[in-house]
Amino acid sequence: MLPTWPASVFQYTLMTTDQFLPSGSIGPHMTMAISVVVDGPLDVDVLDGAYDDLVARNDVLRTVLEREGASWVQRVHPHRTARLERSEGPAERVQDFADAWTRTPVPVDEPPLVRGQVVRLDDGTHLVSLVFHHLHTDPPSLELAMSELGALYTARLAGERVPAPPLQFGPYVRQVVDSVAGRLDADREFWRTTIEGARPVSPAPGLERDWGRPPSSSALRLHVLDSAQAAALEKWALRHRTTLFATLFTGFCLSMADRAATRDILVATVFEQRNHPDTKNLIGPFLHPSLLRVRVPEGADWESLTPQVRDVVRDAYDRAHIPTIDILGMHPDVIHAVSTEPVGLLLFQYLPSSGVGDRIAFGPATAHLLANTDVGPTGDVGLMFRLHRKGSGDLVATVTFDRRDLEEELVRELFADFVRRVTEPLAATVR
Template structure:
């Protein structure tokens, strides 16, 4: 009997089942079958991706909340041509169909509806008359209030821009969008493209951005075909996650106040600056253990949760780019 056969024989039934599942997944993930994403045509309505369907469902349960708003801002220093910036924003909307998308019911099923054209205004909030000492705080408060305004997935638009003027040569641009049309990775793309479009417009040059080979609706159609109901590939994916999450226990985290009966989706963020020496030590530890800094910090967070709860098996969710295709 070979070493490999010995190793397989020593596997527990649970590990053998997981190995079989992984091998089936590998056999079903033939990249040659998904190299091409054909462009959808002849209609302006398309199926939702699985990620969009989750967010749509949550919105049906709790309509009118801003928990899934994504807001990103830019500080602009120097002379600003507001009309040119507005033009760049609308060129961006013209370029990306998802920024022109709303979500409606069609035959009792949600679909994404893409508007052929959409003009986004750029309202100006002028704070330059505020006392200089209070201007920054006023701007941040106005930004937070604007970013917290909820979206209507059916009526749209699900993308908006607001310009805040602190002085003639100091501005803040806030872009707010619903998570159903964008994610954290998208915001970086949008900011880079707005800057490129603005520079091209100021210079009087044609757009330098390459044409998009596909739009998000194309991906949604492809994903629905690739993971079609009843397909072995979809069944394999579901089996995998059922196995991974089968024994996940609820985190018994003690709180200083009783939890409310209704989840209000309110949150806050606490920033803490680590000292240079501690940061260097964390980097050194990560390198020694062959881990990333994120993995090291996540481990520390898990240890902290274990100390508070007394639990040893804790599931923590992490935001990921979820980009496994070049398109």
């Protein structure tokens, strides 16, 4: 019998959503990828063995989600030898090779849930790429996986073995499920009252959607704060007894409330929760989709709104084990508004740096991360602000929008308003 564990909140959400939008959430192209260029000697046969080790030691990469009763479970399949795909090519095409690999399909029912390649380039360097299905990983896990591959390669070169992870993703999810079992009714009631009467916020008056057109997404990669500014804002957040996530969202609420007719901000979000110390470097989908609702009073400023948003974010974070799809199921009127109004449910997300950094050791060789031109899975969401702290400390954003609803000029205007608001505490600190 295969080892079986409960599905995580994120996995449950994707699998359940797929019942309504087949292949939209768990199709083979719902993937995330990472690539590095390795400069220095690289033994490809040893690397191949390290890749096999990566799959063998991470149960989540051999896990298939299956229906069991009214929910979903993870079933861990036995390890079978995994091999890298090998090729050669000119160094000037390295970005093309990396981008092409991001489009490699990863079926959710065919372990391993990762595909790897190594390309020997004609300048003596090597491109190493990994692509994962999003059902089994999250953005920080990409860098963690590549770092682990480098450590496994280094160990093999030295004739050593890396100890197995002290905790696997499935048992971790079981711990989480057991820890909240006694409070589910109270937490569902919290969400029922919190979201009652809410409506998705419109970022501009008079927006209309051409419902006859299919979703047509576009993405912008934008700079938010440099490392010094981000560090200063984080210190400001600590002085005000809040978090960087909540501070960024406060700026978003202030900027959006000036445009919203009701000043009632309802957005989707995603929390990364690695609350157990043994999950810090573990590969897996440690994501918890949730909702945030903030009623911004007239005349609100940073001093008055910061504690309000802090409490909203804290309450949502503490109850993110209730799936968003179940919360919306309590409110058919909200679902109707989300599905019929232009833009629908906005998403605001912040994920911290994985802590890996921009360079990874592969034995005596050094790998540096290669920029990924693919924006990753977006789903059918009208406007998404996805913020990420890079290893350098810089804060960047991927802003995705549906061209059926929004023009790029308006999206850039919205983003500029957000950045202006976010930098206001920094200006006050300087004065």
